[in-house]
Amino acid sequence: MVSVRIVQSVLIFLACLLGGCAEAPVSTLQAKGPAASRIASLSWWLFGLGAFVYLGVMAFLLLALVRARRDQPPALAQAGEATKVVFLGGAVIPAVVLVAVFGLTLGTLRGVAPAEAPGALTIEVAGHQWWWEIRYPDEQITTANEIHIPAGRPVRLQLHSLDVIHSFWVPELHGKLDMIPGQTNILWLQAGEPGEYRGVCAEFCGLQHAKMAFLVVAEPAEAFAAWAERERQPAAGPADALAEQGQQLFLEMACADCHTVRGTAAAGTLGPDLTHLMSRHTLAAATLANTRGNLAGWIVDPQHAKPGNLMPQTDLSGEQLLALLAYLESLR
Numbered sequence: 495m496v497s498v499r500i501v502q503s504v505l506i507f508l509a510c511l512l513g514g515c516a517e518a519p520v521s522t523l524q525a526k527g528p529a530a531s532r533i534a535s536l537s538w539w540l541f542g543l544g545a546f547v548y549l550g551v552m553a554f555l556l557l558a559l560v561r562a563r564r565d566q567p568p569a570l571a572q573a574g575e576a577t578k579v580v581f582l583g584g585a586v587i588p589a590v591v592l593v594a595v596f597g598l599t600l601g602t603l604r605g606v607a608p609a610e611a612p613g614a615l616t617i618e619v620a621g622h623q624w625w626w627e628i629r630y631p632d633e634q635i636t637t638a639n640e641i642h643i644p645a646g647r648p649v650r651l652q653l654h655s656l657d658v659i660h661s662f663w664v665p666e667l668h669g670k671l672d673m674i675p676g677q678t679n680i681l682w683l684q685a686g687e688p689g690e691y692r693g694v695c696a697e698f699c700g701l702q703h704a705k706m707a708f709l710v711v712a713e714p715a716e717a718f719a720a721w722a723e724r725e726r727q728p729a730a731g732p733a734d735a736l737a738e739q740g741q742q743l744f745l746e747m748a749c750a751d752c753h754t755v756r757g758t759a760a761a762g763t764l765g766p767d768l769t770h771l772m773s774r775h776t777l778a779a780a781t782l783a784n785t786r787g788n789l790a791g792w793i794v795d796p797q798h799a800k801p802g803n804l805m806p807q808t809d810l811s812g813e814q815l816l817a818l819l820a821y822l823e824s825l826r
């Protein structure tokens with residue numbers, strides 16, 4: 495009976511473990527860039543060394559148990575022998591293992607944080623409660639919550655924060671780095687292959703910390719250049735009467751105080767830049783897919799999807815909502 499129970503619980507435990515693997519979309523061990531590869535191989539080294547030490551200790555423990563049984567009454571160790579065991583097992587071997595670990599770690603740290611990399615692209619990322627402001631100083635682009643990078647090219651990220659401490663983490667591409675108000679930290683990011691990599695805030699930063707995520711979109715060089723060229727443009731004017739009406743509303747209501755749409759009078763900086771809102775895959779820091787339904791829901795009641803976030807609810811009539819939607823959807 496008891497053994498059946500034990501087998502059952504072990505099976506359930508394993509199922510949970512495997513289920514976790516299947517669900518988890520990102521893992522530091524699935525490295526997709528050079529820095530992440532070095533960190534992943536360091537993890538395996540540490541795991542291997544830890545397992546080796548553990549198995550060694552268990553082997554000696556077993557040996558001691560077997561001996562204690564065999565020698566009745568137990569033979570007392572000679573004073574010299576005991577000292578030898580304590581000296582070797584308690585000082586020499588741990589020192590060797592720890593120095594090796596220290597060396598491996600230092601090597602990895604140096605490897606993932608070069609002083610400079612030729613041909614690097616510079617991007618500034620600022621943390622806000624609870625979204626990410628992204629600027630490309632050389633390309634004169636400002637966007638939010640989605641970082642486009644050319645695959646295979648080193649990217650120099652200048653991280654800072656405009657309110658509390660956040661932490662920038664794209665598990666498949668690199669380790670975590672804090673974003674601190676009044677200080678700039680540098681993180682070198684590089685994606686080996688084109689792809690979408692999910693990032694998160696890794697430092698508790700308030701109510702909606704868990705919904706402060708973002709995407710890194712790595713593209714071939716030409717696709718990145720085309721994206722940058724589109725992003726650099728100011729917003730195209732509204733295409734039809736409804737969108738025109740929506741733009742009027744956007745500028746008259748509080749929206750324009752918090753959001754920038756380049757090419758219009760809207761120049762607020764409290765919320766994400768909306769100039770090319772429709773080019774992004776998600777809304778509200780990778781919380782919602784960027785669909786018409788989610789956009790409408792967000793504008794009508796932003797506190798529903800992300801309670802406590804810094805965008806207030808606005809009272810809108812049905813027509814006003816449709817006009818605003820038409821306008822926002824013209825921001826391609």
Ligand SMILES: [Cu+2]
Nearest residue numbers: 660695699706
């Ligand atoms: Cu945060």
